[in-house]
Amino acid sequence: MSQHRHPGAPGRAGAVPALPELPEATVARLPEYLRALHAIAETGHETVSSEGLANAAGVNSAKLRKDLSHLGSYGTRGVGYDVALLIEQIESVLGLTQCRSVALVGVGNLGHALAGYDGFASRGFRIAALLDADPSRVGEEINGLVVRHVDELARVAVEESISIGVIATPAPAAQAVADQLVAVGVTSILNFAPCVLSVPEGVDVRKVDLAIELQILSFHEHRKASLTALPGGLAATDTQEAIGT
Amino acid sequence: MSQHRHPGAPGRAGAVPALPELPEATVARLPEYLRALHAIAETGHETVSSEGLANAAGVNSAKLRKDLSHLGSYGTRGVGYDVALLIEQIESVLGLTQCRSVALVGVGNLGHALAGYDGFASRGFRIAALLDADPSRVGEEINGLVVRHVDELARVAVEESISIGVIATPAPAAQAVADQLVAVGVTSILNFAPCVLSVPEGVDVRKVDLAIELQILSFHEHRKASLTALPGGLAATDTQEAIGT
Incomplete structure (x- = not known):
């Protein structure tokens, strides 16, 4: 849990600066801090104490201070954290300084809702493509996007520079869709189907199973x-x- | 992390047996094991090794064995776990032996999808009421249920024995809805609104923020x-x- 830095190799011009190694739980909390910081910035505050930010994000302040220390952010005693600076640091670490294109596969009930969810665009994600295996769905327009057949995935992935795939198909179809996404070079998948996906090393899968939350x-x-x-x-x-x- | 048992007070006839204290992370994995066990049962297998179950659930087998030891389930060397027995134990611990009634507040895009999501019923949850604050939505029928005004919550909660509230409203409305749910005695809330809710002690809140997963x-x-x-x-x-x- 100590702070690691991996500076770029010396002398490599134009190298992308390496990211700090972060515990997975810290990564999962950074978006919470970011959301809270944006809300604080909207109220006109320029600094925030660790307690104030921790309350707004719903975590305890010791955990928050430890998380932020991983980013090299320690705040200033008696002043707290600079809100704008901390937003910039977190967005940089999360890679949110560029908009990422998302392909959504499966436009049933849940897929429809995801396609129309306006919380994505405001946080740096663009639903760039909707796909489905059902020919009767192909051609349907949802939120200004026309549903394409999943067999067009390879072309769509290149055309739209897809970096994240969202799977909202029924469980039996999910693995085949994951395989197709991986085959076209997508290395981050958000899976809403209630099943475990097998993916090669280097591919990240996050899973949301709504019934599990209820259980x-x-x-x-x-x-x-x-x-x-x-x-x-x-x-x-x-x-x-x-x-x- | 040691195994705790809290047996009922001696001599109390009809007492509900107390549940073991479980780490929150273990509780979160039990539904995964349950889903995997049901899939294994469907293939006709009566026993499963810890490795087999761990693979099916997407966790490592040491973690699985530790989780199940909290339930008093250790399996049999060379045989593994009894699938039917383990399903029964997990369902009992999760309180899934009774169907729970869910009230869903907010029937926008996401609420619509949740109301139509068939993964709930198959896992012991019944969407018993749909509510919204928007009068133009009241009276709309979704999946056989008529949307009622959120002001009717108190009556609905009693009539339908609501035990879980799901909030799918925009963020600015979520706290007021949570307060209403708590006021009518709901002590478990699943929050899809991208905000942190303040609730009194004894009320459990789980949060699903779809954009956070993408971040x-x-x-x-x-x-x-x-x-x-x-x-x-x-x-x-x-x-x-x-x-x-």
Whole structure:
């Protein structure tokens, strides 16, 4: 967990500066800090204390300070963090200084919602292509984009410089779509299908399974009920965990 | 991380058996094991090795064995785990032996998709009510349910024995909806709005922020690009993390 820096090889002109190695949990919290920082910036504040930022992001402040120390950001005693500078640092680490193009495969109910979700564009992502295997869906227009057949993926990936693939197909179709995405060079996949994908090394997969979130809440409901039934039982835990942490 | 048991108070007839205390990360992985076990059961296998189950669930087998030991499940050397028994144990711990009723507040794009998502019912959840603050949405029928005004929440919560609230409103409306849910006695909330909710102790909140998932993938894309630019750079990490882990 110590701070690592991997400076570019000496003398290499134009090298992309290497990123610090970050714990996966820290990476998952950086977008939370970023969202909170943007909200703070909108209120006109130029600095923020670690406690203020931690509250706004819903984490504890010791964790926040440790996370930010990985980026080389330590704030100033009695002043806090410079909001604009910290936004810049986090956006740089997350690679959000460039807009990334997303291909969405599967335009059923969930795919439709994702295609119309305006939270992506405001945070640096452009849904650049919609694809589906069902010929009856091909040609349909959603949010200004025409659905194309998934067999056109290779061409679309090049034309639109796709860097992230989103899979919103039923589970039985997901692995084949993942294979197609990997075959055309996509190395980051967000999977909404309720299944585990096999991908080669170097390909990153994040998974969102909506029913799993409900099952985790079910555990807490069940636990609270069992504690209520026991006089002097343990206090129920209060959790507010972001995905990925 | 040691195994805790909280047996019911002696002599209390009809007491709900208390649940073991489980690390939050273990709770988050149990639904993954359950999904994998159901898939294995469908293929007709009655036992599964820890390696086989770990692969199917996308985790490493040491972590799986430790997680299951919290439930008191150790498997049988040379045989593995009894699939049916383990399904029963996990469903019991997660409180999935009863169907839970869900109220969904906010029927915009994402709410529509969630209302139509058939992955809920198959895993023990019933969308029992759809609510929205927009009068023009009230009365609309989605998947056989009529959208009601959010002001009716108190009545709906009682009528439908709501145990979980799902918030799919825009961010500025989410806190007020959370307050309303808490006021009518809902103690588990799944929040899709990109904001942090304040809730009293004893209320569990899980959060799904779709753009955050993309930002985490963006980090990995960015990192892979920086490594490619550096000869002899570090190998890119291969991550496949489920939400909540």
